[in-house]
Amino acid sequence: MKKQVKIVVYGAEQLCASCVNLPSSKETFxxxxxxxxxxxxxxxxxxxxxxxFNPPNEEELSKFAKRVVEEDMFYPVVTLEGNVVxxxxxxxxxxxxxxxxYGYSSEG
Known part of the structure; x- marks a missing residue:
């Protein structure tokens, strides 16, 4: 494996209006x-x-959380190494x- 990746699931306690029948962001996480x-x-x-709506003080995380809200993105939004996936x-x-x-392999 090349690198241990960072995955971030952005969301909120309440479901997004367009995502009513989907799992919550916490469940998705x-x-x-x-x-x-x-x-x-x-x-x-x-x-x-x-x-x-209550992001941590880490600038990168808080900046993207604000973007999710401002751009009315459907959440949960999942990023992998900063890229929306x-x-x-x-x-x-x-x-x-x-x-x-990133080098992950399902073949043990």
Whole structure:
């Protein structure tokens, strides 16, 4: 593996208006962490949930959280190494493809 990646799930306690029948950002965060761990065992990654209405003081995270709100993005918004890889209803296939660009492999 080349690099341990950073995945951030941006969202809020309340669902976005256009995402009523979808899982919450917290549920997506938990589901995504579990799915990636199963697909790429023993290949560590950092995953973080950021509340877009109460972001941490870290400039990069807070700046993107503000962007999600201002641009009315469908959340949860998932970023991988700062690149948006999912919005509203993220697709595992897309996220897996991006992880594999960083050297993650499902073949033990």
């Amino acid at each position: 938990e589901w995504l962490g579990a799915a990636i761990s199963r697909k790429y065992p023993d290949q560590p990654f950092d995953i973080l949930h950021v509340d877009i 999912g919005e509203g209803n993220p697709r595992l296939k897309v996220i897996y493809e991006e992880l594999e660009k």
